Amino acid sequence: MSDIERADEAHGQPGTTLAKPEGGVPDRFENPGLPPHKHRMGDTDPKAAKRAEHQVVFFLLLSMLGSIGIIVSIIAIKYDGSFDQVSLSTKAIGLSMFLSLFALGIGAVHWAKTLMPDDERIDMRHRQRGTTAEREEAVNILKEGAAEAGLGRRPLIRNTLIGALALFPIPAVFFFRDTGPLPGNDLSTTMWKADTYLVKDPEGGRIRAADVTLGSVMHVLPEGIEELEHPLNEKAKSAVLIMRLDASLLTEKQNNWGVDGTVAYSKICTHMGCPVALYEQQTHHLLCPCHQSTFDLTQDCKVIFGPAKRPLPQLPIAVDDDGYLVATDGFSEAVGPSFWERG
């Protein structure tokens, strides 16, 4: 009896009769069994099997090619520091890796599907529970082990063991502490304070109040930021926009904190901290590129659209004796997104 015939026999016969009570759903269905097994071309035709074999071999060879390709791309493409080389190297390694893995997978699956035996086997369920004797034996082993360890008789070992295990995780606290200093009040404060000059981002250089023309926007940093130890950390909080518009469009508070229609606002979105830098000079809206929060400059940067909840904080500015813009105070509240301790 060939494998194929045996597979046929293992199949149930399709059910034909059902115990059907009068005019209703039957009490039980008869087991319809598995559908008749359908043979693949490779099972009956040796030529087809040979063809499938060749296909599998083709994919496996392709995978070899890919693996060699990875090695070749790593060795042959030398970094000379140019973007082109980085790009070429990344693409060559990536594509070879794809070929290596993908062709291997395709080959394996194709092999399994066309050539490996695919006749159904039935494996009956069996009980999971052990016999009563086996269970009792297992419990006895545990009890015996506990008695032999003698922890009850040697309390000194027991207590020191508990102490050792309790102390073991404590050093982790120190590891966590060493991951970095606590932020302190860094989130609430910025570099801006009274008499900090406004300078252009990124060119630097103080800004003359008269140079801010109507309808213009300037990207501003506090003077001296580049000399800090971590200028980028500070830049993430202290970036400021100054815009000039007709002073009559602004509120009294805005004019008091501004110079002749020039007002300075934090550039950090109060939602997620993106730079709110899209300024529409006709509508006087400031737009955040990340989640489209929109702030109306003529209403003290109130949120008029989007997920931000608080207006952008205004930086009070004035003109010094030489005509340069200078902050008269720091921000009156924390800039940027909300955080736990902000309240």
Next chain:
Amino acid sequence: MAVVVLIALALLLVGGLYAALAPRDAQATTATATADDIEAGKKLFLANCATCHGINAEGGAVVDGNNAGPSLIGVGAAAVDFQVGTGRMPLAQSGAQAPEVDKIRFSQEQIDQMAAYIASLAPGPAVPTEEQLDASNFSDEQIAEGAAIFRTNCAMCHNSSGKGGALTAGKYAPDLTDVSAKHIYEAMVTGPQSMPVFSDNNIGQEDKAALIAWLVNENGDVRPDPGGLTLGSLGPVSEGLVAWMAGIGLLIGVSVWLGMKSS
């Protein structure tokens, strides 16, 4: 003998042709607006622009409501050259913003005349000269500085690669990749539509030229894109589309193939 005469004649012809046809240095056109130009520009203005912008360019009262043209007094020659030279004006119909149009309705001479007329009304930003835009002797560091200025001042609206992006209520920042250096410069100094003004005190003249040189790349070499396929440089939109269509499509295809019985 005849050969010598022939060669001499040929040389004369070639030399003469060269002298006649050789390209001359481009000349700056700004400072030379004559009274005739202004007069011609005024005629063009009255015929083509005055309906919306008013007979004396004082801003339109003719068109009712909020779509009246703004006053053009003091916008300068640069604004005219930009708006008309990119086809944004004359506006075909009012909308969220004036779109760039391929078909320019006026010759450069006519645009210059209109610009001369508008510039004669009140001082304003002038059309940049060739020298102002010239970045040929800039160092790589200067061009890189221009790129940094672009990233701080322009990239949030125009995209870090200059491909443009959306603003609110149908407005948008246009793609800059095919815009001429002159028009980019003019847009910065005049602040057309939603765009803020970037005067020479805000971004210095040389910085502007360096920024444009980085963006426009006039010497013809393509800025290298280490990221491979740019997919239009539109960020998550086009990248997400490809990931969904191609990536998930491939996964679905493989899953279907895995579950299919072999024939």
